[in-house]
Amino acid sequence: MHPVAPAWVRVRLRTAPGAAAALALLVALTACLASAFPRALDRYEDTGLVRAVERATPQRTTVLMRAPQPGLQLPQRQREQALLPQAVGRQYAAVLDTVRRPLAADPGQSAYGVQTRNDLAVPDLWLSRPSGLPAKVHLVARSGLAAHSSVRTGRLPRASGEVTAATAEVEAAVTAETAGKMRIEVGSVIHVPAVSRPPLAVRVTGILTPRDPDGAYWATQPLLRTPDLIRLPSPDPAPPEYWLGVLLLPPEAAPALLGTAGYAVPYWQVAPDTRALHAHELDGLKSAVASLESGPGLGRVREATDPGTQASTELDDVLLSYDSLRSGIVPLVAVAAVGSATVAAVVLLMAGGLAADRRRAELALLRARGASLPGLTGRLLAETAVVAVPAGALGLGAALLAVPGGRRTAAVVAAVAVTAVACAALPLRAAVAHRVVRVHGPREDTVSVRPSRRRTVAELTLLVIAAGAVEALRRRGVSGGSGDHLVSPAPVLVGVVAALVLVRLYPWPLRRLARLTGRMRGVVGPLSLARAGRTSVSPVLPLLALLTALTTAAFGGSVLAGVADARDRAALLEVGADARVEGTGALPAGLPDRVRRAPGVRDVTEVSLDHWAKAGRTMRQVPLAGVTPAKYAALADRTGLGAFPAEQLRRPAGAGSRAPLPALASPSVAAAYGMRPFPVRLGDGTEVTVRITVVRDRTPAVTGTSFLVVDRAGLSRATAGTSTLLLTGGHLDTGALRQAVGKSASVQLRSVQRTRYVDSPLQSGAETVYTVAVAAGAGYAVLALLLSLLRAAPERAALLARLRTMGLTRAQGRRLLVLESLPQALLASAGGALTGWATIRLLSPGIDLTAVALPSTAASLGGSALRTDPLSLALPTAAVLLLAVGIAVGQAWWTGRRGSVRELRAGDAR
Template sequence: MTAPWVRTRLRAAPGAAVALAVLVALTACLAAAFPRALDRYTDAGLRQAVEHAPVDESGILVTAGPDLDAGVAHTEESVRPERLTGLYESALDTVERPLVIDRKRSSYGVRTTETVPSPDEWLPRPDGLPAEMLLAAPQGLADHARLRSGRLPEVTGGEASVETAEVQAAVTEETARTLHIEVGSVIHLPGSHDLTVRVTGIVAPEEADSPYWSVDSLLRTPSLRQVPGPMGASNPSYWAGGLLLAPEAAPALLSVTTTVRYWHLTPDPDALHSRDVDALASAVASLESGPGLERLHATISPLTDVATGLDAAFTTYDELRGDIGPLIVVAASGAGTVAVVVLLMAGGLATDRRRAELALLRARGASVRGMAGRLLAETAVVAVPAGALGFGAALLALPGARLLPALWAAVAVTAVACLALPLRAVAAHHAVRIHDGRRDAASPRASRRRTVAELTVVVLALGAVELLRRRGTTDGAGDLVAMAPVLVGVIAALVLVRLYPLPLRGLARPARRLRGAVGPLALARAGRTSASAVLPLLALLTAFTVAAFGGSVLSGVADARDRAALISVGADGRVEAEAALPAGLTGRLGQAPGVRKVTEVGLDYQARTNDGRQSLPLAAVDPGDYAALAGRTGLGAFRAGELRGPDGAEGGSEDAVLPALASPTVAERFGDDTFQVRLADGGHATLRIVVVRDRTPAVYGDEFLVVDRAGLPAAAARPNVLLLTGDDLDAGAVRRAADDAGTVHLRSEERGTFVDSPLQCGAERIYTAAVAAGAGYAALALLLSLASAAPERAALLARLRTMGLTRAQGRRLLVLESLPQALPAALGGILTGWAAVRLLSPGIDLTTIAVSSTTSPAGRAELSADPWSLAVPAVAVLVLTVGVAALQAWWSGRRGAVAELRAGDAR
């Protein structure tokens, strides 16, 4: 009998079925998309962390000397290609999962550990010292280089050995150009057996930055080195380059200098997943000092060494993820809570719409189990295909991520959608009832069970908030802490529902003495609304809290980046040179688009104190312009008069004492006494510190001095730094105006440097999506709440119009009736959002998500309430509520009283 029931119900209400399908599909898609998006951006962050590590540290370098314990023949055999290939396979087998090695980007071979000087005088000798060569016999040279001229090296005349006197080699284009090497050049290298190297080819690396060429940069690019000597002395230089031999020629290297076998193992970036960070770190640790290293000792040599920077990259990434992750969980938990509430409300709305039908079924003998089973089947027929459709859409939209977390999320959404109607129906019709009685929110008292449940939730929420305040998001406070903003919304919803009847009771008696009928009737209607208003309020206040928290996070991140960029640059733009800038540059920059003001600064980084041992950055400025700039930027604002030099100090009199602005560390060092500073041009200035500020626009750092340039010699006061003020500076126009006279730094460009990890970008996008989804579901919850009362309101208006109520009065009635619920929700939402941010801000540190580091030029990035995130949702709730009420009154007026009365009676 279940199948006919389901078909009949779907045919009777196709619109409700379609609406439920759309809601479930959208929610399942969003739920499944969240873990997949999380996987994608966390995996991208891990791969970037590995790729951005130095090339010689982004892989695993296994090195071992030749076997020397079984004679010369065995030593030669240990460096031949066949032996190296076998050991390479053994090393690959030693690497533990989930760390996967990319064979195409890995390399191995033999190379000398030191460069060998060549007596050939035709090689360049900058200071008379002979050029030195590093020799290597790498495998797979043809696969990683393009032949430009000649041919690749070979071994002729049988196998190479220690006694081989001549070998062939190739060099890179840069080496050939710098060291004047050509095809056919002969290089002599001394050793236990002198070795002659004949260059047979010149090659170009396929990917110069690839790990293949990172074993030693000399193999790709020659280097001009200096002989070690005293610091600051003019030490002689010499050139060092690399020679690439055939792999079969490796035994010949044994006669030149110390030789080492190497296997450079490069991880496969596609196999790096954020979920495996701990296992990846464990696999690397095993190779460095664990079972993996023991196996390498057993297969290669007891003296095998392993070096890698992957462990540091994994640790840095894990710290960044640990700082950002809890913030994402907070946003996801809030949006998820609102979505679940909406699904429950949809089930509740269906239950209310079919109250009479279900009551009649129970009165005619239907069992609770049978009724719940039929309702479950009816809902599942719609919800399960819709959930599958949403899950499939998420897979198509976000490929390349795990399947199971997304599947479980979609299943959870579908399960909630399927169970909402049956469970609400069971709760409402567990006992057989003839009628429901009066549903009045202003009179009934809460049961003891409800009071205990509410107190339990309040205690949990307060505990989570206090735990987050004490431990913060970065100390592993747990899932309860991640739900803290949601629980704050729960507390507010429960408190608001409890307090809501009080003003209604207080206003009920005075309202009776009003002359008009609309006001008292609206108040009475507001007091008789459904007592099940907890879910709509919970959805609204949770969305308010998440929106306020999420908006404040995004606003705090943006402000932290702006502040850090401002401190780094000193203004909206900066043009700086080592020498004095051209005289007309200030005027040209002032005419560039977007530039409002140009402040000149003569910055001397080499100013020294009396003893000449300590250097301090000294900024020579015009006090008026510079004070205005410091005030606009908020970087150490001061009064211009405090920095102006005394009369008679014009032109740089060394006897005059100039007032100076200094950083706290400099002020602590010199105190209130006068002191002399020797300028870079050899002149002197006598200063006394009169103003102390933590920061100043011209200098980024903890030590600086700022003085009136009118009191310094003209040469010392000439500007070499120009600070630009303006909105939306045109980078191209500013650089064209600067005309390569100095280095240009823009605040907008500096801001972009703080976003260098997909973790940050992904976290911001997910936060924005979570806030938007929460807001959308909150609006839907409000509409469902209003829709549940729409039929009864329409019937009421029709009855009242038969008694003389005008259409204008009807609109006012519905608007006034909705305001007692909308106003507390809006005001409570503002208060809840503000309280959540204020309560949780001590435990939230936005520095990492803002600048991808635990330290920022602007200091700790704190969470503070964003006014727009508080005001916009509240206004939206009021506008939506009043708009829906007015629209319903207008639509009811168009239908006519008879149609509405018949619809109301049918309901």
């Protein structure tokens, strides 16, 4: 057997090079896509995690550890030595050693040192005093100052000789911002109050510029580079304030801090290395941060530093926020991934089945001549592996090159799985078909065959399992952030149920139609239905592939459409129209006319907006908008933001100045003041009386959940001045609009606001991966349809040739093939639309697309539930029908070109 197998393989490859090349191409493409998916997933998740940590700023993400000041019970010499850089630096190295993977420290942005915890008021009158209060400072002896700053003026500070708590003068440096705002110059001497001794003189020797001001070294404690203007609580309109800054001492001068009243403490700043952050290690990252903040890691830090060391960071909150966002996105992406993977697996199985069907006679003859079943399957496995294994390796290599980054293990596993399925498809199909030695098998027509008991039991078992899982999912519901494992295979489960049911129901309408068309005079109709019912090809796999692909495409299209709708809606709620022009006060008189003439502007609605209006006796601040009722009602109806009849807001004709104005209010304002008249004090000091007549959740003029809208004709002249313009138009020219407005007001466009909602690479990456996965699934569905039609192509060509010899015209031949392929195409398209609709209906109650569509800062603008997108259902369905008809027409045309004699000979040979 062993010497013969290689020869067998060589002969087969030489006799069927086209089939081998097609299999290699299919395996390479599938392995490439399967390997690229987990790497792309890792890539955008890692990028999203890094972006989340970077946006959170080092002030939140750095782990800052502080030990108490060396105790007074220690000798003075020992207290001073505990603050020297040799001791604090040795502890810093031990602290870095306690950081456990997957959390990694960035030594370039981490630091250590000694600083005063208390604000120290300095008496020097030459320092900046905005309110006459003395400035305050912190003393910080910090490591790495020379590496993280450049000297603008002067030089870096130095420690002359041995510095102790009794040292009278030390050197320091300040940043350029601190020097400019506090009026510090090189050579300035700042006297810092000391305890039981004269003040500590701090001489400024240099003014520094941070090399990376936004890096963790400086940004963890922003006071190091930028002084704060502290305002004291006061009822006065101008509260007293003072400057608080930092004086940067050399690390060797740290013992001098013990002589001040600042409570000198050593600290260690551990900045996370964003290059080492990986989303698949998120659970480990959260555990490592928790351990370092209040767990075993902190215990090890205390062993190396001081039992009273405390750690503080908000990195755990940042990771939790990212995890919440990811958990809302991953289940949706997994739906597309599982659907596409299922379709690809079915196509690989169909390719093996097609090869086994075409070689049925050859394999049956080998079995009849004594070939054993293990020997036959082994030869087929070797024959397939010679082609599939190199192709799978090629696809894996292409994926690794095309998608850099991400884990290689998942990519290799995906490629191996694809290669294994491709290798096993032909041998397993042949083993099942030829387990019994036979030369001629019975016909298995779709209409007349009675499924075996084994098949019935297997289908019922699979049906019960799938239906039970779907029912459990329907009863329990699923949240987009729950990570429920039933969400991902939901389209596949529904497709399995639909495929099994439709295959069982498929013969019934065929029999009925066959009886009805049997009475027709023409031959094409009855013959096509007879042909559709006599095919021996099992429709389960092609139907399952098409249903899964159509369902995934419908689900994916609905997700993408829902995301787009959510962003459009949020942008509309934020802007109020297609564009918004808003000033701090009344707009120039000619501005509305200039804006109306801008390209793309269809209509302009003028609004008088008073943000400082106060309602009722409680003087609750409620934004009030004065509008022209007719135009504003039209705008509200056009935008869908709280449409209302204009008559309910219009001021009654002939009403006196004291008559209450009809008002449109938000539910919160209506609940607070009811439907009775109540006074409203406007920003200019005048007062009007309003009565709520309309209640709406939203309104175009005001963003938020608290507002009043009245007829501007009832307002004072000053308040009724136009302060806001709401613009509508299909294609607004941003440049022309900004030019027309000038500097008199701000311009906010709905289209620009919409682009800002893609806040994280996690969102944009999820959309990209989702789109590619759905497109790949659709491509494999087309391939499945082609394979299913290719199985019967030789038989159809021979039949058409025979009928041509009997007088069948070319037009009748085209109609025959089209009508023969239509039943299965209609079955797949109708079943795909039905299963897509059912899947969306099943999952929509528990899936919220807000995590994908909007950033967390805009989540208050409203969520977005999954809804059926008619276009996503109709387009794939129509594509399946058009493709089936197109293939049938193309086959009829090609058969007509080849000639009947050749096809008859080919058919006889078969």
